[in-house]
Ligand SMILES: Nc1nc2c(ncn2[C@@H]2O[C@H](COP(=O)(O)OP(=O)(O)OP(=O)(O)O)[C@@H](O)[C@H]2O)c(=O)[nH]1
């Protein structure tokens with residue numbers, strides 16, 4: 011079996027740690043060996059005890075106290091320290107050679123958009139440790155509440171895709187809140203586009219004309235900017251969102267299948283040779 015790593019990325023509070031626990035529960039229920047790697051040096055509590063934890067190497071709290079750094083400078087220090095201590099990483103990873111890692115990342119958006127820290131880490135995982143790596147970029151469902159937030163969220167997702175240089179699935183998290191109508195003042199972007207919550211799917215793979223007309227009615231002064239952003243979203247045809255409803259086991263399973271496909275999970279498994287099958291298998295096949 012190959013080695014697989016799924017990075018859970020996205021802004022603070024997007025639901026990365028909650029999703030990590032849901033994916034692991036789901037995978038373990040189907041008998042898979044999936045482990046949590048906590049890459050957030052500030053994480054405080056876990057639903058699942060991580061198998062690998064950056065806090066055993068360095069914690070943000072200690073760095074901030076000892077180095078007198080703020081939270082962002084401290085995080086940069088922690089990642090640089092990790093990259094200077096690859097022996098530690100190697101030792102930790104060696105215990106899970108044939109396993110599938112879910113890597114829960116910190117929520118500082120700078121990590122994904124304008125520093126090379128996470129891309130260096132990913133590069134090390136894939137080139138030095140031979141992992142197949144992909145990332146999920148989570149955005150909360152209230153990002154489709156308002157066209158300005160939608161632009162900001164979509165641009166941050168694009169920026170991460172370009173910066174991290176790995177296959178990426180954009181996930182719209184906390185869709186259960188949309189269903190309850192709690193994701194902010196409303197679903198007015200969907201409603202004004204003549205849609206209902208039921209055909210949310212169409213919005214997740216957005217129609218540029220409708221988004222542009224919505225943006226122009228919000229910000230008529232920025233007509234050219236709106237047009238340029240919508241054009242960018244259209245050209246970047248990879249931007250669509252996978253809805254995630256953690257209250258539904260099917261939704262978690264569906265996302266896990268997408269993640270598996272993205273990394274071609276299982277492709278390295280040896281096909282079962284007829285001699286490996288016992289007579290019972292043949293009897294079943296003949297029934
Ligand atoms: N309703 C709802 N709440 C959720 C969902 N996922 C996460 N939450 C809540 O959102 C809050 C933040 O969730 P976390 O999983 O800690 O988010 P995170 O992205 O790991 O946050 P950071 O580690 O701070 O970046 C918590 O209060 C969760 O209970 C979801 O699918 N639906």
Ligand SMILES: [Mg+2]
Pocket residue numbers: 026027028050053114115
């Ligand atoms: Mg978290």
